[in-house]
Amino acid sequence: MPNASATTGLQLRSEVKPEGIVELSLVSVAVPEPKPEEVIVRVDASPINPSDQGLLFAGADMSTAKASGTADHPVVKATIPPAAVKAAAGRLGQSLPVGNEAAGVVVQAGASPAAQALLGKTVAILGGAMYAQYRCIKAVQCLVLPPGTTPAEGASCFVNPLTALGMVATMRSEGHKALVHTAAASNLGQMLNKICMKDSVGLVNIVRKPEHADLLRKIGAAYVCNSSAPSFMDELTEALVATGATIAFDAIGGGTLAGKILAAMEAAANRNAKEYSRYGSTTHKQVYIYGGLDRGPTEIHRTFGMAWGVGGWLLTPFLQKIGFEAAQKLRERVAAEVKTTFASTYTKEVSLAGALQLAEIAVYSKQATGEKYLINPNKGSK
Amino acid sequence: MPNASATTGLQLRSEVKPEGIVELSLVSVAVPEPKPEEVIVRVDASPINPSDQGLLFAGADMSTAKASGTADHPVVKATIPPAAVKAAAGRLGQSLPVGNEAAGVVVQAGASPAAQALLGKTVAILGGAMYAQYRCIKAVQCLVLPPGTTPAEGASCFVNPLTALGMVATMRSEGHKALVHTAAASNLGQMLNKICMKDSVGLVNIVRKPEHADLLRKIGAAYVCNSSAPSFMDELTEALVATGATIAFDAIGGGTLAGKILAAMEAAANRNAKEYSRYGSTTHKQVYIYGGLDRGPTEIHRTFGMAWGVGGWLLTPFLQKIGFEAAQKLRERVAAEVKTTFASTYTKEVSLAGALQLAEIAVYSKQATGEKYLINPNKGSK
Numbered sequence: 059m060p061n062a063s064a065t066t067g068l069q070l071r072s073e074v075k076p077e078g079i080v081e082l083s084l085v086s087v088a089v090p091e092p093k094p095e096e097v098i099v100r101v102d103a104s105p106i107n108p109s110d111q112g113l114l115f116a117g118a119d120m121s122t123a124k125a126s127g128t129a130d131h132p133v134v135k136a137t138i139p140p141a142a143v144k145a146a147a148g149r150l151g152q153s154l155p156v157g158n159e160a161a162g163v164v165v166q167a168g169a170s171p172a173a174q175a176l177l178g179k180t181v182a183i184l185g186g187a188m189y190a191q192y193r194c195i196k197a198v199q200c201l202v203l204p205p206g207t208t209p210a211e212g213a214s215c216f217v218n219p220l221t222a223l224g225m226v227a228t229m230r231s232e233g234h235k236a237l238v239h240t241a242a243a244s245n246l247g248q249m250l251n252k253i254c255m256k257d258s259v260g261l262v263n264i265v266r267k268p269e270h271a272d273l274l275r276k277i278g279a280a281y282v283c284n285s286s287a288p289s290f291m292d293e294l295t296e297a298l299v300a301t302g303a304t305i306a307f308d309a310i311g312g313g314t315l316a317g318k319i320l321a322a323m324e325a326a327a328n329r330n331a332k333e334y335s336r337y338g339s340t341t342h343k344q345v346y347i348y349g350g351l352d353r354g355p356t357e358i359h360r361t362f363g364m365a366w367g368v369g370g371w372l373l374t375p376f377l378q379k380i381g382f383e384a385a386q387k388l389r390e391r392v393a394a395e396v397k398t399t400f401a402s403t404y405t406k407e408v409s410l411a412g413a414l415q416l417a418e419i420a421v422y423s424k425q426a427t428g429e430k431y432l433i434n435p436n437k438g439s440k
Numbered sequence: 441m442p443n444a445s446a447t448t449g450l451q452l453r454s455e456v457k458p459e460g461i462v463e464l465s466l467v468s469v470a471v472p473e474p475k476p477e478e479v480i481v482r483v484d485a486s487p488i489n490p491s492d493q494g495l496l497f498a499g500a501d502m503s504t505a506k507a508s509g510t511a512d513h514p515v516v517k518a519t520i521p522p523a524a525v526k527a528a529a530g531r532l533g534q535s536l537p538v539g540n541e542a543a544g545v546v547v548q549a550g551a552s553p554a555a556q557a558l559l560g561k562t563v564a565i566l567g568g569a570m571y572a573q574y575r576c577i578k579a580v581q582c583l584v585l586p587p588g589t590t591p592a593e594g595a596s597c598f599v600n601p602l603t604a605l606g607m608v609a610t611m612r613s614e615g616h617k618a619l620v621h622t623a624a625a626s627n628l629g630q631m632l633n634k635i636c637m638k639d640s641v642g643l644v645n646i647v648r649k650p651e652h653a654d655l656l657r658k659i660g661a662a663y664v665c666n667s668s669a670p671s672f673m674d675e676l677t678e679a680l681v682a683t684g685a686t687i688a689f690d691a692i693g694g695g696t697l698a699g700k701i702l703a704a705m706e707a708a709a710n711r712n713a714k715e716y717s718r719y720g721s722t723t724h725k726q727v728y729i730y731g732g733l734d735r736g737p738t739e740i741h742r743t744f745g746m747a748w749g750v751g752g753w754l755l756t757p758f759l760q761k762i763g764f765e766a767a768q769k770l771r772e773r774v775a776a777e778v779k780t781t782f783a784s785t786y787t788k789e790v791s792l793a794g795a796l797q798l799a800e801i802a803v804y805s806k807q808a809t810g811e812k813y814l815i816n817p818n819k820g821s822k
Contacts, residue, residue: 113718145743148710148717311742328530335530336495337754350742358738358750360693360729361527365757368740369749372719 064089064100064165067191068410068435072114073153074138074146080116082134082414083127085153089192092168097176097197102209104160104188105402106413106422106431107217108309108349114156116149117142117353120423125416132414157188157433161203161212165192173197180207182215182393189410191435201389207396213432214402217373218246219392220385221348222253224376225307227388229259232344236260238298238306238319241351242282243270243427245402246309251279252399260301262294264315270427285315291322298326306345307371312352316345316368317359324362338363346371351425404430409437446471446482446547449573450817452792454496455535456520456528462498464516464796465509467535471574474550479558479579484591486542486570487784488795488804488813489599490691490731496538498531499524499735502805507798514796539570539815543585543594547574555579562589564597564775571792573817583771589778595814596784599755600628601774602767603730604635606758607689609770611641614726618642620680620688620701623733624664625652625809627784628691633661634781642683644676646697652809667697673704680708688727689753694734698727698750699741706744720745728753733807786812791819 069087074080092098106114118136127133138146161182167173181200187193203212229237239250242263254261255278262281263274271282281297283290297303304327306319320343327339343362348371358368377385392400405428408418413433422431451469456462474480488496500518509515520528543564549555563582569575585594611619621632624645636643637660644663645656653664663679665672679685686709688701702725709721725744730753740750759767774782787810790800795815804813 148713314737317737331530337756340757347742348746353742355696355699356740356742358740360732360735360738360752364730364752364754367749367751369751370742370746372746374719375722375747 064192069187069191070156070189070410070413071153072116072156074116074150076150078138078140078143079135080118080138080146082114084131084410084414087190089166090194092166092173092194094168094170095173095196095198096168096194097164097173097200098166099160099162099181099183099193099195099200100165101160101188101190101193101435102162103213103407104157104433104435105214105217105404106433107158107214108351108425109217110156110158111423111425112350113154115423116146120419123416123419125414130411132411134414134416134419155187155190157190158186159184159214159216160188160193161209161215162193163209164200168197170197176200176202179203180209180212182212184216189413189433189435191410201393203393203396210404210407210432210434211401212396214245215389215392215396215400218249218402219400220377220388221373222246222250223388223391224373225250225371226253226257226259227380228346228371228376229305232305234303234305234344236262236301236303238262238264238303239309240264240285240306240315240319241266241309241349241427242279243267243273244309245430247274248277249400249402251277256399260303262297262301262303264294264319267427285318291318291325294319294322295325298322299329304341304343308345308347309349310352311347311350312354312356314357314359316347316356317362319345320362320366320368321359324366335363338365340365342367344368348372402430404432407432407434407437409433410435412437446574450792451569451573452538452571452795453535454498454538456498456532458532460520460522460525461517462500462520462528464496466513466792466796469572471548472576474548474555474576476550476552477555477578477580478550478576479546479555479582480548481542481544481563481565481575481577481582482547483542483570483572483575483817484544485595485789486539486815486817487596487599487786488815489540489596490733490807491599492538492540493805493807494732495536497805498528502801505798505801507796512793514793516796516798516801537569537572539572540568541566541596541598542570542575543591543597544575545591546582550579552579558582558584561585562591562594564594566598571795571815571817573792583775585775585778592786592789592814592816593783594778596627597771597774597778597782600631600784601782602759602770603755604628604632605770605773606755607632607753608635608639608641609762610728610753610758611687614687616685616687616726618644618683618685620644620646620685621691622646622667622688622697622701623648623691623731623809624661625649625655626691627812629656630659631782631784633659638781642685644679644683644685646676646701649809667700673700673707676701676704677707680704681711686723686725690727690729691731692734693729693732694736694738696739696741698729698738701727702744702748702750703741706748717745720747722747724748726750730754784812786814789814789816789819791815792817794819
């Protein structure tokens with residue numbers, strides 16, 4: 059196995075400096091000797107998810123980014139707007155590793171049978187510090203990928219797949235029968251469509267561009283509404299009537315969309331109302347905000363009665379709530395369907411140094427649908 | 441008993457007309473013969489709560505109100521702004537009775553023992569159509585007031601007392617240990633302070649004027665924050681640290697206050713945080729909006745992590761959720777403490793015709809703290 063005896067590896071770091079800037083750099087870190095229950099994974103593929111960019115950029119305005127350092131050890135500095143400085147206060151001066159999830163090959167293993175059994179296997183891993191050439195992790199945290207799966211195919215086994223599965227599970231556990239999803243043409247959104255088609259769950263997709271609507275219809279989505287169209291509210295209401303969706307998962311967060319979804323849900327609920335109620339329908343309408351593509355304030359025009367909720371939704375507390383066994387079932391489903399339901403696509407594969415090129419940052423920091431990057435920390439080094 | 445044989449009585453009505461106006465008037469309605477399980481209550485006192493004004497005014501701009509009719513049968517018409525017309529569409533052309541709660545004397549009773557037992561008793565009643573001289577209602581719905589209680593003292597036995605008790609019960613059932621209340625110097629807010637002092641529950645009061653802070657401190661409130669003060673966020677955060685309050689009940693609804701409360705709760709939760717979490721604290725922070733003193737949009741600046749919720753809260757679904765028996769216990773507590781914990785004060789007592797005088801509407805429609813009206817539908821007629 060190449061690099062089986064590597065003693066150091068590069069790791070990407072993000073640090074907020076007292077002067078209100080974020081500094082991104084690569085550092086050399088020692089590869090530890092794995093404890094009996096641990097393995098060393100050579101990271102071959104790790105996606106840049108929107109959920110990684112919060113930690114990576116610390117809310118900085120990346121249009122202010124300036125490059126320094128060398129080609130192998132680039133350094134990027136960018137200014138954090140005053141409003142975001144306060145939110146970043148808790149991490150001031152800490153050089154933090156980044157990267158939620160990855161896939162790679164187990165190149166070293168601790169003495170335990172569980173660890174030894176993983177030697178040479180391609181595994182998917184979750185847990186932070188994945189933008190690194192090597193990652194030491196407990197054997198029990200490794201999801202073994204089916205034979206013939208490449209690290210690139212298995213790199214996004216957790217964040218998007220478990221989030222999509224978690225949305226459907228939350229919908230069920232809170233008593234709803236169909237759901238709404240925004241920014242619906244994303245990798246996550248496409249997975250959610252495949253899950254819902256496979257599991258016969260009603261799904262209303264909200265997108266912002268006609269080409270994204272086309273993309274979703276091509277993969278079989280039945281309900282796609284374009285929020286930029288003048289007929290949006292009518293089309294959304296009809297889709298809600300047809301599906302009975304009363305819960306939404308919103309990746310955007312800022313602006314009026316969450317409130318509009320609630321208003322359309324109320325209109326759908328009142329479609330067959332028998333008598334006027336001054337407090338609106340008694341149907342509980344819920345929007346969970348799980349992302350912040352628009353970091354601006356959420357503006358809720360309360361025209362939909364009193365039976366409503368808007369709140370944050372996050373994968374980790376959801377997994378904690380359902381417990382290890384239920385979560386493990388979800389993970390195993392992901393591994394089994396990694397090349398179908400949970401297949402991801404990427405625009406570009408870059409090295410760690412490549413991820414710190416200003417030209418690349420300018421592209422992936424937009425978090426635009428269809429512009430997803432994959433980091434291969436060992437690109438060119440094998 | 442006076443009027444025991446009355447065959448008709450005046451009733452206040454509100455109707456939305458197709459031309460986008462609301463019309464308020466008094467109509468003569470027949471007093472029905474009570475069925476065996478029913479009684480006729482002569483309504484002597486019924487408060488004008490904020491929750492009544494939604495139905496009464498239908499969202500109309502009352503500064504446009506015009507009077508017509510006679511002194512005994514006044515008619516008031518006011519224009520409904522375009523934004524509110526849609527919300528009122530469900531009640532178009534329906535002449536609706538108004539008034540959630542009242543107190544009065546049982547002047548006629550059906551044949552059943554339960555009904556007969558109420559004859560001559562002073563009772564508090566809930567159920568709509570209370571702005572009327574007589575109200576036919578089931579005996580089981582009557583809350584008998586302790587001897588020596590006047591109808592005026594018992595008029596507000598339900599909406600405010602049960603809402604205040606419901607807030608404390610919701611706080612407990614959702615796992616919080618203290619609560620925040622806005623518009624806290626209201627009748628409801630004063631009750632909530634008395635309940636919390638009696639039951640040793642931490643309460644953070646938010647008011648908008650220094651004189652309201654003084655009022656609450658005089659009745660013993662420990663934590664009062666003035667949202668108009670420049671030091672508001674700091675004072676609120678300190679009060680949240682001291683009480684551990686992680687749930688708020690907000691009567692205002694519009695504007696940035698709900699989001700500010702969540703931000704202060706997050707700051708309080710992070711006060712003792714050991715390490716930086718990019719997703720904020722794991723403490724769930726909740727704001728329930730139960731009123732709409734500001735009908736404008738709710739503007740939420742999401743600077744407080746992902747463990748948060750904002751939603752509607754309403755008394756009736758709360759009572760349905762806890763069930764009849766638990767609700768009955770709350771009602772009995774109200775009756776027992778109606779002159780102490782649950783005492784209400786009113787600015788003025790008016791007749792039904794008086795409630796439709798433009799000068800009076802101009803005062804009570806402001807829903808200002810300390811400007812609460814009581815309707816006595818039989819004022820002057822006894």
